[in-house]
Amino acid sequence: MSVDQRPLTTHHERRNSLEKHLQTRPDVQDLKNRHILLDTNVAPALQAAHQELARQRATDDLKNKLGKRPDRDQLVERNILPATNAAPALQAQARDLERNMLADNLEHKIQNRPEPEELISQGILSEDEDPRSA
Numbered sequence: 001m002s003v004d005q006r007p008l009t010t011h012h013e014r015r016n017s018l019e020k021h022l023q024t025r026p027d028v029q030d031l032k033n034r035h036i037l038l039d040t041n042v043a044p045a046l047q048a049a050h051q052e053l054a055r056q057r058a059t060d061d062l063k064n065k066l067g068k069r070p071d072r073d074q075l076v077e078r079n080i081l082p083a084t085n086a087a088p089a090l091q092a093q094a095r096d097l098e099r100n101m102l103a104d105n106l107e108h109k110i111q112n113r114p115e116p117e118e119l120i121s122q123g124i125l126s127e128d129e130d131p132r133s134a
Contacts, residue, residue, distance in 0.1 A: 038051075082095065116130055116131055116132055
């Protein structure tokens with residue numbers, strides 16, 4: 001068995017490949033914006049402390065905002081959360097059930113609505129308010 005001793009790629013091909021990659025290389029500001037490179041405005045000796053300070057500030061801000069967050073009762077009172085004791089996985093089904101029950105109730109009330117003669121005889125409507133004469 002013989003081993004091929006030729007180089008896999010020629011020097012010229014490797015150089016062209018490197019040039020192609022260098023042309024599509026992102027600029028320094030793009031790398032900083034994507035947090036790949038650190039911002040060099042801070043001395044290298046202070047960069048770790050600067051990062052830790054920024055992380056601690058973000059942690060403190062988050063703790064403050066979570067501390068000011070309204071509790072569940074306030075969110076229910078302001079109609080942001082539904083006032084249900086159902087499990088979160090069942091809340092959509094509970095909402096649909098409640099909506100369907102309300103629709104059935106309204107349909108039942110419409111079907112059993114009193115006739116205009118009955119309302120006139122009970123004094124709820126006057127003769128000139130009869131909807132049939134309109």
